[in-house]
Amino acid sequence: MNITHLPLNAMRAFLVSAKHLNFTKAAVELCVTQAAVSQQVKMLEAQLGVSLFIRQSRGLNLTEEGSILLPVVKGAFENLSEAMDMLMQGIRREVVSVGVVGTFAVNWLLPRLADFQARYPLIDLRISTHNNKADPVAEGLDYLIRFGKGSWHATEATELFPAPLTALCPPDIGRTMTAPKDVLNYTLLRSYQPDEWSLWLNEAKVAVPKAKLSAIVFDSSIAMVEAAMQGYGIALAPSVMFERLLTEEKLVQPFDIYLHQGSYWLTKLHAQKESQAQIHFKHWLLAQAGAGDGASE
CATH class of the missing domain: 3.40.190.10 (Periplasmic binding protein-like II)
Structure with missing residues (x-):
């Protein structure tokens, strides 16, 4: 349905009628006659091709179609009212x-x-x-x-x-390490900064091997730590960013040694x-x- 053809008065009549489940009470709230409210609702039903209310001698009940339409219409009018209030008060997002x-x-x-x-x-x-x-x-x-x-x-x-960097690994690998030099038994996971592990080993007072360190390079600490948890090696990452995993013991920090980069x-x-x-x-x-x-x- 084209938005320019939306029957706003009819939808408002439907909304207030659904609120009271009574055309007469809806008419009082809308300051119109009961016949006018009933006519507006009938017009909306005709346009949609469905019945929105079950009409009974003591009032109204929503049909299944009416129950589907009600929250949509209610939300639309609430959003419209909120937007108009914001404009009138000079408030904007x-x-x-x-x-x-x-x-x-x-x-x-x-x-x-x-x-x-x-x-x-x-x-x-x-x-x-x-x-x-x-x-x-x-x-x-x-x-x-x-x-x-x-x-x-x-x-x-x-x-x-x-956010200093430190060695992080899963608990099973952490249990195998008793000294900082033990990290050299595993693949070292690092960022694009090639000297990070060498600098960390210096902080740990561990002699850096002359041979090239076995490493996998990542452009994201998230991916690096995920690789560590999957057993690919030991990550050198900021522990402050992974406190939840450390608290949940999905990740451990085996040594209290930090590289301040x-x-x-x-x-x-x-x-x-x-x-x-x-x-x-x-x-x-x-x-x-x-x-x-x-x-x-």
């Missing part, structure tokens, strides 16, 4: 577009989004994931959340929290002005991260 490192998006941000939606129901978040490289201008992003040292050209960066940062271009919605998101994110308001340039 705002959008905040955020590019997020995939691991951060899935393992940290997603579990907290319900809180943001509850606090800011008129702000719509648009989230896209990236592997620590993105172009905010080309992609139309208000913010980027990424991992690093906090220094990007023409960019304001606010630290969220550090950077933090997660909320970033935006210096030249970009922030809307009120963007500022709300930033303050919420910093509060969730337990961070301050300091920024580095």
Whole structure:
């Protein structure tokens, strides 16, 4: 049915009649005659080709078709009323577009989004994931959340929290290791940074073998840790991103040794002005991260 031909008066008559299950009471609420309400409902039934009410001497009952239509019509009128109230009060929905490192998006941000939606129901978040490289201008992003040292050209960066790397593996492999050098008995899973395991071994006071370390390279810590849990080797990943798996003992951290390579940062271009919605998101994110308001340039 073409939207321009929707019988709004008839649907409203149906909605109020269904509310009271009585044409007379519906007429009182709508400030029209009982005959007018009845006529509007009959017109809607004729247009749909179905009966919406079972008419009885003591009132009305919804037919199966009426029961199907009622929540749809009720929801449509509620949405229309809400939108009109927002317009009359000068309220409008705002959008905040955020590019997020995939691991951060899935393992940290997603579990907290319900809180943001509850606090800011008129702000719509648009989230896209990236592997620590993105172009905010080309992609139309208000913010980027990424991992690093906090220094990007023409960019304001606010630290969220550090995310040191450590060895992570499934419990069965963890039980076989008694000293940090034991990681060399397994395939070492790492990111695209080739020296990460060598640096971690240095932190652990383990001599780095002269032979090339056996490794599988991933562009995502999520995929790396999943590979570790499937028995492919030992991941070198930020434990702060996998607290749930550690708590559930699907993953273990065999050694209390960390490699500090950077933090997660909320970033935006210096030249970009922030809307009120963007500022709300930033303050919420910093509060969730337990961070301050300091920024580095």
